Amino acid sequence: xxxxxALIGVPGGRADLATxxxxxxxxxxxxxxxxxxxxxxxxxxxxxxxxKTHKCQAIAARQLAAGAIGLCVAKTGEAEALxxxxxxxxxxxxxxxxxxxxxxxxxxxxARLPExxxxxxxxxxxxxxxxxxxxxxVRIGAVVDIDPxxxxxxxxxxxxxxxxxxxxxxxxxxxxxxxxxxAGHAQHIEDFATRAEIARMALADMAAxxxxxxxxxxxxxxxxxxxxxxxxxxxxxxxxxELQAGSYVFMDVEYDAVALEAGSAGPFRxxxxxxxxxxxxxTADFVTVDAGYKSFATDGPxxxxxxxxxxxxxxxxxGDEHGAIFAALPLGGLVRLQAPxxxxxxxxxxxxHVLDGDTLVDIWPVEARGRSA
Amino acid sequence: xxxxxALIGVPGGRADLATxxxxxxxxxxxxxxxxxxxxxxxxxxxxxxxxKTHKCQAIAARQLAAGAIGLCVAKTGEAEALxxxxxxxxxxxxxxxxxxxxxxxxxxxxARLPExxxxxxxxxxxxxxxxxxxxxxVRIGAVVDIDPxxxxxxxxxxxxxxxxxxxxxxxxxxxxxxxxxxAGHAQHIEDFATRAEIARMALADMAAxxxxxxxxxxxxxxxxxxxxxxxxxxxxxxxxxELQAGSYVFMDVEYDAVALEAGSAGPFRxxxxxxxxxxxxxTADFVTVDAGYKSFATDGPxxxxxxxxxxxxxxxxxGDEHGAIFAALPLGGLVRLQAPxxxxxxxxxxxxHVLDGDTLVDIWPVEARGRSA
Numbered sequence: 001x002x003x004x005x006a007l008i009g010v011p012g013g014r015a016d017l018a019t020x021x022x023x024x025x026x027x028x029x030x031x032x033x034x035x036x037x038x039x040x041x042x043x044x045x046x047x048x049x050x051x052k053t054h055k056c057q058a059i060a061a062r063q064l065a066a067g068a069i070g071l072c073v074a075k076t077g078e079a080e081a082l083x084x085x086x087x088x089x090x091x092x093x094x095x096x097x098x099x100x101x102x103x104x105x106x107x108x109x110x111a112r113l114p115e116x117x118x119x120x121x122x123x124x125x126x127x128x129x130x131x132x133x134x135x136x137x138v139r140i141g142a143v144v145d146i147d148p149x150x151x152x153x154x155x156x157x158x159x160x161x162x163x164x165x166x167x168x169x170x171x172x173x174x175x176x177x178x179x180x181x182x183a184g185h186a187q188h189i190e191d192f193a194t195r196a197e198i199a200r201m202a203l204a205d206m207a208a209x210x211x212x213x214x215x216x217x218x219x220x221x222x223x224x225x226x227x228x229x230x231x232x233x234x235x236x237x238x239x240x241x242e243l244q245a246g247s248y249v250f251m252d253v254e255y256d257a258v259a260l261e262a263g264s265a266g267p268f269r270x271x272x273x274x275x276x277x278x279x280x281x282x283t284a285d286f287v288t289v290d291a292g293y294k295s296f297a298t299d300g301p302x303x304x305x306x307x308x309x310x311x312x313x314x315x316x317x318x319g320d321e322h323g324a325i326f327a328a329l330p331l332g333g334l335v336r337l338q339a340p341x342x343x344x345x346x347x348x349x350x351x352x353h354v355l356d357g358d359t360l361v362d363i364w365p366v367e368a369r370g371r372s373a
Numbered sequence: 374x375x376x377x378x379a380l381i382g383v384p385g386g387r388a389d390l391a392t393x394x395x396x397x398x399x400x401x402x403x404x405x406x407x408x409x410x411x412x413x414x415x416x417x418x419x420x421x422x423x424x425k426t427h428k429c430q431a432i433a434a435r436q437l438a439a440g441a442i443g444l445c446v447a448k449t450g451e452a453e454a455l456x457x458x459x460x461x462x463x464x465x466x467x468x469x470x471x472x473x474x475x476x477x478x479x480x481x482x483x484a485r486l487p488e489x490x491x492x493x494x495x496x497x498x499x500x501x502x503x504x505x506x507x508x509x510x511v512r513i514g515a516v517v518d519i520d521p522x523x524x525x526x527x528x529x530x531x532x533x534x535x536x537x538x539x540x541x542x543x544x545x546x547x548x549x550x551x552x553x554x555x556a557g558h559a560q561h562i563e564d565f566a567t568r569a570e571i572a573r574m575a576l577a578d579m580a581a582x583x584x585x586x587x588x589x590x591x592x593x594x595x596x597x598x599x600x601x602x603x604x605x606x607x608x609x610x611x612x613x614x615e616l617q618a619g620s621y622v623f624m625d626v627e628y629d630a631v632a633l634e635a636g637s638a639g640p641f642r643x644x645x646x647x648x649x650x651x652x653x654x655x656t657a658d659f660v661t662v663d664a665g666y667k668s669f670a671t672d673g674p675x676x677x678x679x680x681x682x683x684x685x686x687x688x689x690x691x692g693d694e695h696g697a698i699f700a701a702l703p704l705g706g707l708v709r710l711q712a713p714x715x716x717x718x719x720x721x722x723x724x725x726h727v728l729d730g731d732t733l734v735d736i737w738p739v740e741a742r743g744r745s746a
Binding site: 003004007016017064076084095096098105122123124125147150151184277281282285286293297317320321322331343347348349350369 | 377389390391394425427447448449450468469470471472473474475478494495497498520523524525526527528529556557584600613650651652653655656658659661663664666667668670671672690691692693694695697704705716717720721722723742743744746
């Protein structure tokens with residue numbers, strides 16, 4: 001049993017948390033859920049949130065209850081861990097899956113769900129997926145992934161996309177489920193207009209491929225893409241039929257630097273934090289807290305101090321297990337730090353502590369944590 | 374059951390691994406185990422390896438079987454997860470533990486082991502530890518932590534160390550178990566002589582504190598410290614009675630840059646890797662593999678390609694789930710990458726795949742993964 005479980009429902013129980021603790025501000029999270037559901041409805045797009053962000057069935061179930069038509073995941077292991085999410089009918093694996101054992105596991109997930117969709121970006125990959133599906137006696141929807149210009153995954157340009165769509169439409173065990181184009185490189189560009197232009201260019205290839213396929217009688221059932229940093233622009237381009245945004249549920253220090261709407265910070269609030277505790281206070285300039293490289297993502301900006309210390313107190317990493325807060329704080333004091341980059345921060349933690357103010361109201365397992373394979 | 378478990382014992386089974394997979398080269402690991410055991414014996418020092426590196430009972434048990442007198446851990450959660458390691462008699466928590474709930478859990482660990490030792494660096498912390506021990510009816514060895522100049526944890530200077538030693542010697546439920554000084558700031562200094570000088574200065578305070586305590590009839594039973602980067606120097610200073618080195622079992626890209634002995638790379642070999650798979654190969658300059666920020670530590674150097682691609686092929690992160698290898702490789706090909714910084718890389722993975730050449734011989738759970746609280 002998690003050591004903090006005994007604190008659920010205890011008023012002010014936050015003070016006694018075993019730390020470091022990954023915490024979710026329930027009010028901010030519920031606000032973000034509702035804000036994205038409303039934005040998708042207003043734009044006439046379906047919402048299929050990316051669960052690579054949270055890896056958590058409790059959050060996924062709430063997204064579905066708020067109107068999401070399904071979920072995205074990045075990896076086979078995430079698909080396995082989240083397939084039993086209550087209310088889930090359609091799951092999209094957004095990266096190509098290569099390798100016989102992984103494909104056999106994917107086919108196993110397909111057997112558990114009304115609809116499994118998988119990104120493909122090569123003939124060889126599509127044929128291997130077809131083989132795995134037919135062996136398992138399932139049908140998998142193949143989504144042709146279009147390279148938005150990052151060259152991470154995807155085929156290059158509309159003609160290659162249309163050709164691969166024709167291939168998958170004719171392979172046993174597969175059906176052609178649509179096109180995907182995710183402008184990952186645009187998400188964190190701080191300038192609104194530049195970000196919009198890069199996202200628009202990426203979607204132009206998708207629109208052209210869709211036109212080609214419609215002309216030849218193979219219309220793509222869906223056009224999927226978009227992220228928290230670009231959905232507001234992309235919704236206006238008239239290309240996508242559904243949005244894959246994920247980070248909006250949490251936000252993070254990285255996304256806070258991005259203007260999500262022209263001239264505004266967008267409708268979302270910071271909801272994901274790590275509560276850390278002062279465990280040493282023997283020096284003049286800073287105190288030491290019990291959270292370091294093993295509690296925060298280190299690929300992006302630094303964690304930001306948001307409570308428990310004077311405004312603008314700086315955090316600095318002090319190794320794997322520790323950090324410094326440049327402030328005079330008492331031994332045992334709690335400091336709240338906003339997650340720097342939400343996805344890889346969540347991936348460090350087994351559970352999410354759900355807090356209503358200073359009261360712990362629930363502990364949600366992160367079922368797909370570490371399921372990168 | 375882990376998806377790779379079916380491959381155990383299958384000759385050449387590595388080719389079918391679900392990837393990314395954290396892998397241990399068994400021969401290199403066993404070499405490192407024996408080399409450090411021999412180095413400690415040759416220097417007349419006891420070895421108490423730091424288990425924050427591996428968080429894994431199977432590795433800890435092998436260290437104990439090779440002659441280690443006990444283990445170090447950094448956190449209460451690690452102590453709980455590793456207390457049942459076969460052969461473990463003495464466990465040292467090397468950072469101060471603050472907070473009533475964590476201290477109560479520590480006292481619970483003390484009840485499960487012949488000897489639990491805990492670092493203290495404040496009067497208030499020592500008194501709270503005493504209270505938790507007496508409440509639980511256990512005795513805990515308090516180890517006075519001396520600041521080596523990092524100001525992360527520890528008391529400043531020999532007089533403060535001796536004073537805190539006298540305090541803990543008189544507190545109920547505690548006994549004075551010795552002094553700790555870990556020169557964490559010296560471990561990765563590339564120049565041998567500079568590193569030796571910084572380690573020597575840090576240990577001078579510890580030697581002075583030990584002399585003061587011997588003079589007043591409170592001799593420290595042990596003087597603990599040292600890391601993989603400094604043990605060869607520190608063993609020669611005649612201060613420490615035991616070494617806390619941990620990273621030597623794995624080594625990593627970071628430690629490979631450090632001359633561990635004067636004029637040599639030291640006795641250890643790279644043993645910890647991530648095997649990743651090419652999942653997209655549609656572009657001219659590089660291929661995409663299935664490992665990114667969620668599979669490698671990002672606080673230090675980059676992962677280093679060691680097999681499956683031409684020598685000196687570069688790796689670049691391509692986001693949370695992906696990386697680029699700048700080489701022409703076939704779809705589905707396996708690439709082996711050396712872990713950049715071992716401790717936080719292990720902390721991302723639930724299991725360690727033990728490989729003898731291309732045969733998977735075992736899968737070891739990382740019991741203390743994520744146990745930062």
